[in-house]
Amino acid sequence: MNRGPYIFLGAFALLAFSWTAAILANQLGYGTLTPHYDAMEGKSFPAPQPGIVARGAMVYTDLGCAACHTQQVRRADLGGDLTRGWGERASVARDYLHEKTVQLGHNRIGPDLRNVGARYESPEDFYQLLYAPEQALPGSNMPAYRFLFEESKISGERSKDALDVAVAPGYQVIPTERARSLVAYLSYLEDVYAYPETQYVYPEKEASDDAAAEEEGQ
Amino acid sequence: MDPDSSLPQSPDSRPEWAEIDASIKVPVLFFVYAAAAWLVTATVLGFIASVQLVQPAFLADCAWTTHGRIVPLARNALIYGWGFNAAFAVLIWISARLCRAPAPQWGITLVGALFWNIGVKLGLIGIMIGQSTGHFLMEMPGYAAAVLFVSYGIIGASVAIIYSRRREGNLFVSQWYGLAALFWFPWVFTIGQAALVFGSIRGTGQAITAVWYGHNIYALFLAPIALGAIYYLLPKRLGRPIAGYNWAALGFWSFALFATFGGLAYLAGSPVPGWVQALGVSSNFMMLVPLVVIGYNFLGTMLGGTPAGGSGPALRFIKFGAIAFLVAGLMIKVFSVPQIYVTTQLTFVNEAMNQMHWYAFVSMSFIGAIYFIVPRLATHAWPSGALITAHFWSSVAGVVIVVASLVLAGIAQGGAINDVEAYPLFADISAHYSGYLVGAALGFLTLLVGQLAFLVNILMAIYQACFGGRVTDPTPLFPQPPVLEVNS
Amino acid sequence: MSDNSNNDFRREASGASDHDIQVVHGRMLANQEEPKEGYSLMPLFMLGFVSTMIFLVAIYFIHNRAGLSEGLGLATQIQDKRFNPDKHMPDDTVVAIDPIAVGQRLYAQVCVACHQVNGMGIPGAFPPLAAVDYVTGDEDRLINILIHGLQGPMEVNGVQYNGLMPAFGPSGTYNWSDEQISYVLTYIRQEWGNEASEITVERVAEVRAATADRTTMLTAADL
Structure with missing residues (x-):
């Protein structure tokens, strides 16, 4: 029995179906998802990424x-x-509209970072974490990112950007351009705006079954 | 008794097989060598990554070896280096043998093979120096992907030519899987690359495309070829036809239809449309249909009696791969139950499932096929039996240790993350499961021992094939197999 | 190498030839209706099993399709079946805008530099807005000043000024919309003790249309 052509056509139809359902349908759906214009604030949300933030996303x-x-x-x-306290609300699809490369991630070896800009106030906190995580957060299993910093001899006055860390006397630690961009990106990660689709708060696990039963009863 | 297969002029005549084997010998042996070398590379990288999880300072001072780059390096070396090279070797062998047709000019296939490996190296260097695209299994920069695409075109065309020249009227189930995979990969690759690397999809639509691509590299290329290898080698080694062969077509089509959406289940609970999550979870449950059919085919054949040719590495690895396929299929269903994935999602359980699919099922099946193929192409027995035994047991032990440690680590991790009161600080969570990660690192080390044995054995076998003298009549080495009967 | 045993671990023997595999399995497919002992149960089991799976999973999918029936676009905002857009999503089109709040924000961004937070201006340099007839009086005059700007000597509440107020209409750099102009004017007419009427968007549009020909700034003589 020569089934070659049937296998070929079947395989083609199957992949076309899979592509239509998983990729094309979402491409169409996401095409209609736009930033939300808030007339009260006179701005659109999510806010566009400034250049340094976009560069930081590339470092990330x-x-x-x-x-x-x-x-x-x-x-x-x-x-x-x-x-x-990883966020004030759950993330929604609209939060990611300006991300050039969406990095949802698939393993939480470290904490979630979607709202990290709201948790750390100053860039200095981020620099400390990147330069020496073990000192900033005792017990942390994050590797140090020393290569994002430059150790240089202090000539004249200590730089105002220098990190408050222990180094050899006469030396200072300065974040590189990449570190600055990365920290700008991390500080930008702050999903606090309440979109129409975030107004509904999902009940916690125990309550959710009752809520579902209630809804079905209606 | 089957009258057709004992015709006076047997189609199994030795000169014909010698011609076919000679036409594929060089590229297949090259693919096998490259695959084994990549397998060792990938496991070394996987070991480094797992050590870094326990000792964060290990190799952390250089951007090229930071954990965030070692992880995609290990993954890409395993899939595009080992997985694809081994898949090409198995696919070419199964196609040429079952089509009873010689391959076209092997030199051209070899050029494709060389460029494929150059493409993988370019891609890995790209990731290492910071040009990663950031999408799962698509991390390689665009120029490397272009090289891979062109070289796949050369390799794929030579396999397609084998099919077009075929002298067997029937298409065996292994050929369905092989033929379909041959056409699926370039489409999946093009769609994924066009959507994410060369084009751009908005927002979390990227995440949907990335899991679709990442899962289909497994489900529509590696898994079909591994299943094809198992379907081929079970009757070939055991001397029994596939049990319930009539159902194999149902298994094939239902596997392809439902496995292609399976990756979407990784996004359950993520900020993507609810129907996408439901589609992924539904498909994972529908995978029970192909699992039952294929499981019936495999187990029915395996349990049908004593093997005709005694025991051997090919049969052992293939059996392990077949059982791992069924176990992985059941595990995926367990981790698709909402009450369970609340804990296990976004933990090491994802990594454990990847190891289960890529290593326990796909790689073990490919290794089994390679153990069967290489002696026949080299016309010499494997140089060392001890290395084979070492490889088998260290692979079994390594896979079990890695998967078990990662599952346990993932469950501990997920439970701790969700229990805010008991584990308020993140450092407490990582301390809670780090013991299991030591186990995973040891598991990678165990795997590495066996894979080094594998690589040494392959290098010796290739040396024998080149300089061990030509064997004009391999009949004493590989005697004519007995006639296959339907009701054996 | 010379070992002829079939069970050599290093070179496994085949149990069947490739041609036999093709022929036997081809025949198995061709003869599938051939009845055999205990064989007929399998199709029955498979039929039942496959249809049960399809039935159960279809129920699951339809129950959890979460907004797929609302269209692909709206579905991107619906991540779970419990989220019902009709019930839980406020209607975008009827979001009530508080003109005072928006006006206050606009004032704080721009006007405050000259007219100050308390609306008192700086005597001799920038005129006040609180308790001034130009602000609380004729609506059209006020709209006109904002759209076209004002320059040259003038007297406000008995103090002489000689300054320049930029145009917020199309001839100036701000080029505010009718909405923005109406919100900020409403704000200054009802702040700091002022109690004048609201200025509607429509009124601003009318004035803008009526004075579209003007290319120069207003002076005290035009008021």
Whole structure:
């Protein structure tokens, strides 16, 4: 029996179906998703990324931060993200509209970073964490990113950008351009704006079954 | 008794097979060598990555070896280096043998093979120096992807020519899988690259495309070829036809249809449309259909009696791969249950499932096929039996240790992340599961021992094939197999 | 190498030839209707099993399709079946805008530099806005000043000024919309003790259309 042509046509139809359902349908759907214009604030959300933030996102991508960090705050019924203070609300698709490379991540070896800009106030905190995580957060299993910093001899006055870390006397530690961009990106990660689709708060696990039963009863 | 297969002029005549084997010998042996070398590379990188999880300072001072780059390096070396090279070797062998047709000019296939490996190296260097695209299994920069695409075109065309020249009227189930995979990969690759590397999809639509691509590299290329290898080697080694062969077509089509959406389940709970998550979870449950059919084919054949040719490495690895396929299929269903994935999602369980699919199932099946193919192409027995035994047991032990440690680590990790009161600080969480990660690192070390044995054995076998003298009549080495009967 | 045993670990023997595999399996497919002992149960089991799976999974999918029936576009905002856009999503089109709040923000961004937070201006340099007839009086005059700007000597509440107020209409650099102009004017007419009427967007549009010919700034004589 010569089934070659049937296998070929079947395989083609199957992949075409898979592509239509998984890729094309979403391309169409996401095409209609736009930033939300807030007439009260006179601005659109999410806010566009300034240049340094976009460069920082590229640093985040090329260093592979997503190997250990996710960028998705999950609903109240899907774990302890909100209780842990990783976000004020769960992430929604609209939050990521300006990300050139969306880095949802798939393993939480470190904490979620989607809302990290709201958790750390000053760039100095981020620099400390990147330069010496073990000192900034005792017990942390994050590797140090010393190569994002330059150790230089102090000539004249100490630079105002120098990190407050222990180095040999007469020397200072200065963040490089890449470190500055990365920290600008991390500080930008602050999903606090309340979109129409975030107004609904999902009930926690125990309550959710009742809510579902209630809805079905209606 | 089957009258057709004992015709006076047997189609199994030795000169014909010698011609076919000679036409594929050089590229297949090259693919096998390259695959084994990449396998060792990938495991070394995987070991480094797992050590870094326990000792963060290890190789952290250089941007090229930071953990975030070692992880994609290990993954890409395993899939595009080992997985694809081994898949090409197995695909070419199965196609030429089952089509009973010689391959076209082997020199051209070899050029494709060389360029494929150059492409992988370019891609890995690109990731190392910071040009990663950041999408799962698509980390290689665009120029490396272009090289891979062109070289796949050369390799794929030579396999397609084998099919077009075929002298067997029937298409065996292994050929369905092989033929379909042959056409699926370039489409999946083009769609993924066009959407994410060369074009751009907005927002989390990127994440959907990336998991679709990443899962389909497994589900529509590596897995079909591995299944094809198992379907081929079980009757070939055991001397029994596939049990319930009538159902194999159902298994084939349902596997392809549902496995292609399986990756979307990784996004359950993520900021993507709810129907996409539901589609992924539904497909994972529908995978029970191909799992039952293929499981019936495999287990029915394996348990049908004593093997005709005694035990051997090919049969052992293939059996392990077949059982790992079924176990992985069941595990994926367990981790698709909402009450369970609340804990296990975004943890090491994802990594454990990848190891289960890529290593326990696909790689073990490919290794089994390679153990069968190489002596026949080299016309010499494997140089060392001890290295084979070492490879088998260290692979079994390594896979079990790696998967078990990662699953346990993932469950501990997920439970701790969700229990905010008991583990308020993140440092407490990592301390809670780091013991299991030591186990995973030891597992990679165990795997590495066996893979070094494998590589040494392959190098010796290739040396024998080149300088061990030509064997004009391999019949004493590989005697004519007995006639296959339907009701054996 | 000379070992002829079939069970050599280093070179496994085949149990069947490739041609036999093709022929036997080809025949198995061709003869699938051939009845055999205990064989007929398998199709029955498979039929039941496959249809049960399809049935159950279809129920699961339809139950969890979460907005797929609302269209692909809206579905991108619906991540779970419990989220019901009709019930839980405020309607975008009827979001009530508070003109005072928006006006206050605009004032704080731009006007405050001259007219100050308390609306008192700087005597002799920038005129006040609180308790001034130009602000609380004729609506059209006020709109006109904002659209076209004002320059030259003038007297406000008995103090002489000789300054320049930029145009916020199309001839100036701000080029505010009718909405923005109406919000900020409403704000200054109702702040700092002022209690004048609201200025509507429509009124601004009318004035803008009526004075579209003007290319120069207003002076005190035009008021």
